[in-house]
Amino acid sequence: MTDQDRPGFDLDEFLPYLLNQAAEAASLGFQEIYRDRYGLTRTQWRVLANLGxxxxxxxxxxxxxxxxxxxxxxxxxAALDRGGLLRRRPSDTDGRAEILDLTDRGQGVFAEIGLCARDYDLALRQRLGAGAAGDLTRVLRAIIAAR
Amino acid sequence: MTDQDRPGFDLDEFLPYLLNQAAEAASLGFQEIYRDRYGLTRTQWRVLANLGxxxxxxxxxxxxxxxxxxxxxxxxxAALDRGGLLRRRPSDTDGRAEILDLTDRGQGVFAEIGLCARDYDLALRQRLGAGAAGDLTRVLRAIIAAR
DNA sequence: TTGACCTGGTTGCATTCGCAACTATAAAGG
DNA sequence: CCTTTATAGTTGCGAATGCAACCAGGTCAA
Known part of the structure; x- marks a missing residue:
């Protein structure tokens, strides 16, 4: 592998690439918590977190x-429902929709993972420095909003 | 849906979550280029880009x-090889390894997508502002390096 | 009321992914 | 040498994903 410059665009400066790598790196350690300790997928954790x-x-x-x-x-x-972490109740204003809400057990799991998440986030922010972390949050929000 | 505060950690401030959403948002538009125009998956594009x-x-x-x-x-x-974008050559110093390199066609595709990538990146940076984009790059690198 | 269209949610199917197991070669130590 | 251990790369398989098709319930206008 040669690391001399080649013509063309520079992958190391490509924001989508950097964002993906950083997202992957930041998610990796935390994933072990909801996956190994609670058997949840990323999407399941996200749904749980939003409801919580x-x-x-x-x-x-x-x-x-x-x-x-x-x-x-x-x-x-469906998976969270099977696992008893969430309840579905028919909406009384729309026959198609279901109101989703966490069960007590779901709340408990959310609270437990939430504590780990808080620690994890805090450690990450400390490594980055408070100022940088704050700026990062703002910029990420801008990127997300622009979709 | 109630948006009042609930106890526990705040999902909106959770960096791994924000990073994933931002990465997804930033990748979405660009994905259409390598996927729809060249039939590449994200991983294939990444391999191609690194070799290029x-x-x-x-x-x-x-x-x-x-x-x-x-x-x-x-x-x-394997997919890039099938598509003729890449060549494999046995390493003469290690019988297990293969040296990978882009074919002329692979170089061409890389150059074409690279141009789009450059434009895409530039537009994104302009939306964020040059200063913010530079800071973002630095912080993302720090997160990636810390894995 | 009826018909055309829209929307919340699920399902089927082909593709992709993640992980473990495997093959083949290399390296190190006796 | 021969055995043990490590490494480059592939493959099998179950799980997760994306997309299109689908179902059932709303909406709106004639």
């Missing part, structure tokens, strides 16, 4: 908030 | 540089 954070809502709402495909959400909801 | 940027190397090197699982790289290499 924002309270009861429909699958459609979760899609809108988290920008996750509805079929992914659908299957994650 | 850094020149001939082994699959193992690509794994080390890009932090991608070796089985993913293996399959991407």
């Amino acid at each position: 954070r924002f309270g009861a809502m429909t699958a459609r709402d979760i899609c809108a908030i988290s920008h996750v495909e509805k079929t992914k959400v659908s299957r994650a909801v | 940027r850094f020149g001939a190397m082994t699959a193992r090197d690509i794994c080390a540089i890009s932090h991608v699982e070796k089985t993913k790289v293996s399959r991407a290499v």
Whole structure:
């Protein structure tokens, strides 16, 4: 492998590439918690986290908030339901929709993982420095909003 | 859905979550180029980009540089080979390893996608502002390095 | 009320992924 | 040499994904 310059664009400066690598790196350690300790997939954890954070809502709402495909959400909801972490209740204003909400057990799991998440996030922010972490948050939000 | 505060950690501030969403958002538009126009998967594009940027190397090197699982790289290499974008040549110093290098066609595809990538990246940086983009790059590198 | 269209959610199917097991070669130590 | 251990790369298999098709319930207008 030669590391001399080649013509063309520079991969190391390509933001989507850097973002993906950083996201992967940041998610890797944390994934072990929800996966190994609770048997959850990333999507399942996300659905759980959204319900835990924002309270009861429909699958459609979760899609809108988290920008996750509805079929992914659908299957994650089914899995969480099977696992007893979430309850589904028919909406009384829309016969198609279901109101999703965490069960007590779901709340418990969310609280436990949430504590780990807080620690994990804190450690990461400390490594980056408070200022950089704050700036990062702002820029990431801008990127997300621009989709 | 209620958006009142709930106890526990705040999902909106969780860096791995923000990073994943931002990475997804940033990759989405660009993905259409290598996927729809060239039939490449993300991993295939990454392998191609690394070979295009850094020149001939082994699959193992690509794994080390890009932090991608070796089985993913293996399959991407096989696909690129089938597509005639890449050549494999046995290493003369290690009977297990193969030296990978882009064919002329592979170079061409890399150059074409590279131009689009450059534009895409430039547009993204302009939206964020030059200063913010530079800081972002630095912080992302720090996160990636800390894995 | 009826018909045309829209929307929340699920399912089928082909593709991709992750992990473990495997093959073949290399390296190190006796 | 021969045995042991490590490494480059591939493959099998179950799980997760993406996309299109689908079902059932709304919406809106004539």
